[in-house]
Amino acid sequence: MSVAALVNTSEWPLSDFQTTAHLREIFERDGVVVLPEFIARDVVLKMVSQTEELVDLAHRSESRKTVYLSSPDESFPVGHPRRTLQASAVEVVAYDHIPVHHAVRELYESDELMSFVAGVLGQEKLYRYADPFGALNLAVMREGDQLGWHFDMTDFVVSLALQPSQAGGEFENVQKIRRADDENYEDVRSVLLGNAHGRVRVEPMHAGTLMIFNGRTSLHKVTPIVGSTLRIVALLAYDTQSGTDSSAELKLSRYGRLPA
Ligand SMILES: O=C(O)CCC(=O)C(=O)O
Numbered sequence: 109m110s111v112a113a114l115v116n117t118s119e120w121p122l123s124d125f126q127t128t129a130h131l132r133e134i135f136e137r138d139g140v141v142v143l144p145e146f147i148a149r150d151v152v153l154k155m156v157s158q159t160e161e162l163v164d165l166a167h168r169s170e171s172r173k174t175v176y177l178s179s180p181d182e183s184f185p186v187g188h189p190r191r192t193l194q195a196s197a198v199e200v201v202a203y204d205h206i207p208v209h210h211a212v213r214e215l216y217e218s219d220e221l222m223s224f225v226a227g228v229l230g231q232e233k234l235y236r237y238a239d240p241f242g243a244l245n246l247a248v249m250r251e252g253d254q255l256g257w258h259f260d261m262t263d264f265v266v267s268l269a270l271q272p273s274q275a276g277g278e279f280e281n282v283q284k285i286r287r288a289d290d291e292n293y294e295d296v297r298s299v300l301l302g303n304a305h306g307r308v309r310v311e312p313m314h315a316g317t318l319m320i321f322n323g324r325t326s327l328h329k330v331t332p333i334v335g336s337t338l339r340i341v342a343l344l345a346y347d348t349q350s351g352t353d354s355s356a357e358l359k360l361s362r363y364g365r366l367p368a
Pocket of ligand 1 (some may be wrong): 328
């Protein structure tokens with residue numbers, strides 16, 4: 109399918125300079141930009157049913173890590189973010205298990221979408237992630253699953269909400285809480301203690317919403333899933349450098365295997 113048949117281009121004209129410039133301003137200001145109804149309802153339903161066929165191929169991982177996705181560092185005092193654990197559980201269908209005719213894969217492999225995302229991020233050019241598993245993920249969460257507070261290891265994430273859970277499964281975000289030269293442990297600790305409600309922004313999880321997000325500087329989590337409906341999100345990975353891949357350690361924990 110062409111990108112015009114996948115994306116709601118009347119609302120989100122991908123090659124319109126003014127639309128891109130406006131979204132870039134929001135991204136620069138907030139570290140996150142949310143595009144509701146990016147995908148038309150009938151296409152989202154197709155994406156969900158194509159994903160449901162793949163759920164048995166998903167790898168389940170359950171972890172207890174710090175917000176930095178590391179093991180606790182006991183050289184820090186008790187209660188410090190560097191030694192406070194967050195529980196996460198998610199099932200992921202890896203890129204190599206997503207057939208070429210899957211509508212989400214067609215979207216991901218569209219050069220028009222990639223140029224649009226580059227424009228919103230203010231990047232001259234983007235490349236699809238070179239990770240044969242991680243380039244595109246379908247992330248599935250079941251009742252009781254959650255993603256604890258964390259920072260990402262990449263500069264940005266592009267997510268496409270496909271199906272919300274009955275309740276819970278909300279994406280909560282404290283934008284730009286740290287900088288490359290300032291970890292701001294004090295504020296991170298206050299978020300972990302639940303004392304920073306005023307700073308936590310809850311992003312809506314509506315099927316068809318695209319979100320472009322700076323996960324390296326923004327602390328974020330997904331609240332526990334309530335009810336039997338699967339929460340499904342597609343994660344589209346791009347990088348500013350060509351050939352970027354993830355480590356063997358990350359592949360083993362997220363996908364349970366290594367490339368043949
Ligand atoms: O599922 C989501 O909405 C966000 C996923 C996320 O935070 C992550 O994969 O790091």
